[in-house]
Amino acid sequence: MSKVYVSSASPYSCKVLMAALHAGIVVEAIATEASKEPAELLASNPLGKIPSMVTDEGEAIHDSRVIIQYLNRQSKGVLFPRNPQKRTEAEKLEALADGICDCLLAQVYERRFRPEDKVHQPWIDRQMVKVQRALDELNAAPPKLTGKVHAGHMALRATLAYMELRFPGQWAKSRTKLKRWAKKFDEKNAALVALLPA
Known part of the structure; x- marks a missing residue:
């Protein structure tokens, strides 16, 4: 194993x-x-x-x-669509979700590992601007969940759960489409939801 x-x-x-x-x-x-x-x-x-x-x-x-x-x-390809264009879309979604996580972690580490008087707030603010911009784009056009779940979906759901853990209430505020997307994902994938960041 x-x-x-x-x-x-x-x-x-x-x-x-x-x-x-x-x-x-x-x-x-x-x-x-x-x-x-x-x-x-x-x-x-x-x-x-x-x-x-x-x-x-x-x-x-x-x-x-x-x-x-x-x-x-x-697993003979169960984590990504077989259609080349749809696979590219799934990989782009995974990359965007990972990029959001990178920006969130940069903020967490800035506060966790620096003395309070050394924390660089402009750096933190810049990272959050990137996060909000990406979330707004996702809210404007949420990924489709009509077909099979893929790795891009999983990456995004993990990202939203992590943001809720470290920055409660910030991702869902005024992003009703993305909030509905997360709810639909959870309803369709109960076993996967049990593994979300906690």
């Missing part, structure tokens, strides 16, 4: 676990504090970042998007 080093609060970890479950691939999720740089994590990823996977054969795979591509190949 493959091992995946994860954190329950990490949206990147969440989407990988969601993808594995959806693909029917059983993995051992190992709760990991990346900040403590455990030897097992560093052996699988010298950057010390999560998620990181170690396959049955001992091959280390990282980061989350590479892991998902691996899971997609192992």
Whole structure:
């Protein structure tokens, strides 16, 4: 059984676990504090970042998007649409969701790892502007959920859950279409929802 080093609060970890479950691939999720740089994590990823996977054969795979591509190949393509254009759209959605997470984490880390008097508020504000701009675009044209769920959907749902965890109430405010999208995703994918960041 493959091992995946994860954190329950990490949206990147969440989407990988969601993808594995959806693909029917059983993995051992190992709760990991990346900040403590455990030897097992560093052996699988010298950057010390999560998620990181170690396959049955001992091959280390990282980061989350590479892991998902691996899971997609192992499951004969269930995580992405087969149509080339639709696959590109799914991959773009995953990239946008990951980019939002990057901006959110930049804000979290700025406050977590700097003394209060060293926190650079303009940097935080700039990251949030990027987040709000991306969310507005998604709200204007939410991804379709009429077909099969794909990795892009999972990445976006994990992102929204992470934002709710760290920035309560901010993503859903005045974004009724995106809020309805998240509700519909949850209704259709109860098993995946159980893996959302918490």
